[in-house]
Amino acid sequence: DIVMTQSPDSLTVSLGERATINCKSSQSVLYSPNNKNYLAWYQQKPGQPPKLLIYWASTRESGVPDRFSGSGSGTDFTLTISSLQAEDVAVYYCQQYSTNLYTFGQGTKLEIK
Amino acid sequence: QLQLQESGPGLVKPSETLSLTCTVSGGSISSTNYYWGWIRQPPGKGLEWIGTISYSGSTYSSPSLKSRVTVSADTSNNQFSLKLSFVTAADTAVYYCARLPGGTQKSWYFDYWGQGTLVTVSS
Secondary structure, eight states, X not given: OOOEEEEOSEEEEOTTSOEEEEEEESSOOEETTTTEEXXXXXXXXXXXXXXXXXXXXXXXXXXXXXXXXXXXXXXXXXXXXXXXXXXXXXXXXXXXXXXXXXXXXXXXXXXXX | OOEEEEESXXXXXXXXXXXXXXXXXXXXXXXXXXXXXXXXXXTTSOOEEEXXXXXXXXXXXXXXXXXXXEEEEEGGGTEEEEEEXXXXXXXXXXXXXXXXXXXTTTBXXXXXXXXXXXXXXXX
């Protein structure tokens, strides 16, 4: 299995400031023939199902605010929220789908300072 | 708008089989390309993928659960189902069903989710 490790486990950021969450995979999730990274990011608010934010490591899902962006390649990825809003308080998960045995990171809890 | 809804018993006894159904509306589970999956989340913990079924009926499941998991589809009712046998307290979790776009590029991320259903394993 590919193990996904997120850092930090929790993060406290002031409103309007940048939040950065990291995700590292135990092996590359880049598929060379199409140059795509098989990595997605989700946001989960309390009592709700996860919501897809980013797929292919950097493609924003329709309707997701442009303050959310994804970057990285191979084994190292980053989710960035450029200017934190109160409604961004949530747990964020990365997920690899480079094989048909998908795995999630352990989650990063984002709170307001 | 695609909607998914989980249903099934909220309480299952240890050693018995957990059975859940996901009813899909606003789209067909037989549509070419799409995959359908189950994910669970123990209280206060992270997400764990359980299993997936493709539009053609191929199934995949987590190696850690494979011996106990069955995912199947009922295309006539536009539903897919999960059976998890020999459950223990460790299987207590919110169970979600979700759609995967699939396709030729193997878009195996989850773009639509049900609201989830809590299943407690207890005698």
